Amino acid sequence: MERKRTDCPALPPGWKKEEVIRKSGLSAGKSDVYYYSPTGKKFRSKPQLSRYLGNSVDLGCFDFRTGKMMPSKMQKNKQRLRSDNLSLSKGKPDLNTALPIRQTASIFKQPVTKVVNHPNNKVKTDPQRATEQPRQLFWERRLKGLRSSDVSEEALRTMDLPKGLQSMGPDSTDETLLSAIASALHRSSAPITGQTSSAAEKNPSLWLNTSQPLCKAFTVTDDDIREQELKVHQARRSLEEALMADGLARAAESRRDTQVTQL
DNA sequence: GTTCTCGGCCG
């Protein structure tokens, strides 16, 4: 009977929440909660909402039933914190490459990453949303200070970027440039060209091509490519050796464990 | 066809 679609404080204007009480059957009295997007699409579960909003939106602390953010649910976070996997000294390194997302009060944080729907999943996309996906201007600034580190929290040496690559916009440090380019590379499969518009150099906030990293246009020479191929080759060899060593170590360890249990 | 509603599965 509760047919009213109420505004939900945790939601942006336009989103409505509805609670419907079951009035017959074995489950009479139970209630179902639905949400309606501004475009009128109905959502009847958290996964469904999550699918629609994209992976970059973490609904972990959102309570679907009440429609409120419940910070208490934060502890039951599936994503392990760095401090956590420190304690499990063995265990695979964290290969999560997700980009940081803006943390705001609302569930509907602005994704920093573009939400690209996986070609294989047939979620119907709202074309409006797909094209209007907002991205913060100069969002790369928030990558500042991010460092990769190994399992012992030791910061890894950062890469040296070729001289030809130059950062642009606010905070034109090499460190941010590296992050910006790395992010651009794994955000989309489109070629990375940098900011090709000369206007962008004079006034980035106006002419910025947001699908490209904050990097001046550059050219890649054959020598650059050869040099890079060599680096990749060496990196692969190092990885191969590391994996081999790790495998031997694990084998030795499990052998020792069995012996201990047998005592 | 679409939307509504409750059953029932599964964690």
Add this chain to the structure above:
DNA sequence: CGGCCGAGAAC
């Protein structure tokens, strides 16, 4: 239990 979704009922 309650969340989630399938499927029959209703429109």
